[in-house]
Amino acid sequence: MGISVRYEGAVAVVSIHRPEALNALNRELIDQLDACISEIESRKEVKCVILHGSKNFAAGADIAQMADCDPEGAKAFAFSPVYNRMVQLPVPTIAAMEGYALGGGLELALACDLRICGESAKLGFPEIGLGIMPGAGGTIRAPRLIGGAKAMEMIFTGSSLSAADAERIGLVNRVVSDGDVLTAAMEMAMKIAKKSRAALEVAKHSILAGMEMTSVTEAVAMEAENWSGMFATYDQKEGMHAFLEKRKPSFADR
Template identity: 40%
Template sequence: MSLKTVSISREGAVSIVEVNHPPANTLSSETIADLRKAFKQLADDNETQAIVVTGAGRFFIAGADIKEFTDAFGDYEKAYGMAEAGQALCDEIEQMKKPVVAAINGAALGGGLELAMACDLRIAADDAILGLPELNLGLIPGFGGTQRLRNIVGTAKAVEMILTSKQLNGKEAFEVGLVQASVAKDEVIDTALALAKSLIEGRSMTSVTRALECIVKGENESLEHGLERERNRFAELFLTEDAKEGVTAFIEKRKPKFKHK
């Protein structure tokens, strides 16, 4: 697969997706397309059990490519298509059946923060800058930011951050629950990798994928529908080899040997 603005590497069962689109790793249409290809590849890769996404250099993702916005002036369909592509990328990341951790090594603004919020968990550098400044441009977040920020930090905080274009550093983002940890810049990748590994080590991917599905899809469903899915996925696991192995190992007081089947 040919990717011009994104690279993929691997550390054990964790794949690292790195955006490399100098100077600020903006989400151009090409970068969005490359990221969608990368995540599709990793979704189908049996060797990848978890994913860390980060940015090359000083930036995580500094936002959308503003220069491309000028092509959409006066063109509703083109502007709609830009939002649609960005939302599709974030939706695909959110719907991944493998844990995705954002390693926010630098500025995560606009579309960059929207992508990070689509990940399951987020680690930020203490001095990283996070925010949705679109209203400064006479726009609004268009890649899912109005919805995901509200779901993560609550309505009042989302209103404050979006309407004032307030930006938070990593420590402040941790305090409001936007990220799970704020660490020194040179520790971001290692911390994110350790977190990603902790989500999968000693676990069966048959249960990990179903747990993620229930959590993510349940957010946009009624409690009744969410519980129905939970019952179905719970029952499905009793048909798998790994559930039998996990329960048997617990009874026999030994570590399970999962085959992810």
């Protein structure tokens, strides 16, 4: 049982392994994920991160550990600080989802930038049936991704979505055959990993920061500052000169 990370070139693959509980998340697993994030942060050669659970992404949180919590105990159990660290990773992240991605598991996927799921995957927020609501970003990130009405429908009814419906409403980027989820995620990650890490970092920061800003004019001004600042980087010079010279760029590894 546990969460581990391995590296394939510039791609970090984080694996959730608790098959006997359908990869349900508990405090121990979240603490291990926290440690994996710290390790990834220290490796400047990483350009993309995949988060994957074999057969099931994560079938929610471990209810047995929460059932008798009081409000203060529930706060200590909260996964949000670690999920926020996943969001704040400077490079793109991909959730590769098989089987169940429910409750805290779906919230973990929402903390990633991109989502790929298998055709038989089931995604949902069943917390309302337990007398609670999503508490690790579900009521915040889902509306921003799919709109308030669709998020409310998912959260208020507790119903699960099929992979096809999740793709239709924009909850996931792509649906593939069940056995091809990790392969598809790796193909996307390897494509990303060929790009400039400096450019990936600034692009991700600009997107996330812009989504938080209420003024489009101010957001576009922020984007322009980020864009122009990149003309001081090695990768900008290498990328543009490689284009002009009709060759593949050799971006800096850092």
